[in-house]
Amino acid sequence: xxxxxxxxxxxxxxxxxxxxxxxxxxxxxxxxxxxxxxxxxxxxxxxxxxxxxxxxxxxxxxxx
Numbered sequence: 001x002x003x004x005x006x007x008x009x010x011x012x013x014x015x016x017x018x019x020x021x022x023x024x025x026x027x028x029x030x031x032x033x034x035x036x037x038x039x040x041x042x043x044x045x046x047x048x049x050x051x052x053x054x055x056x057x058x059x060x061x062x063x064x
Contacts, residue, residue, distance in 0.1 A: 006064045013057030016050045023047035 027043035 002064055006061045009057045009061035009064070013054045013061065016054035016057060020047045020050035020054055023050060 023043050024047045027040050027047060030040050030043060
């Protein structure tokens with residue numbers, strides 16, 4: 001059961017990391033195309049939230 005939990009947290013962390021990277025990419029593309037500043041800020045905020053989730057998932061997997 002411990003191994004299954006660890007794999008679950010690692011997979012969840014990897015998914016959150018991929019989503020964070022995608023949102024950072026969208027924010028960068030919006031910044032280069034002169035989009036509204038609040039949209040760029042919203043994209044960065046969502047990317048930071050996903051980054052925190054990814055970090056906490058990897059940390060929890062490591063603690064098991």
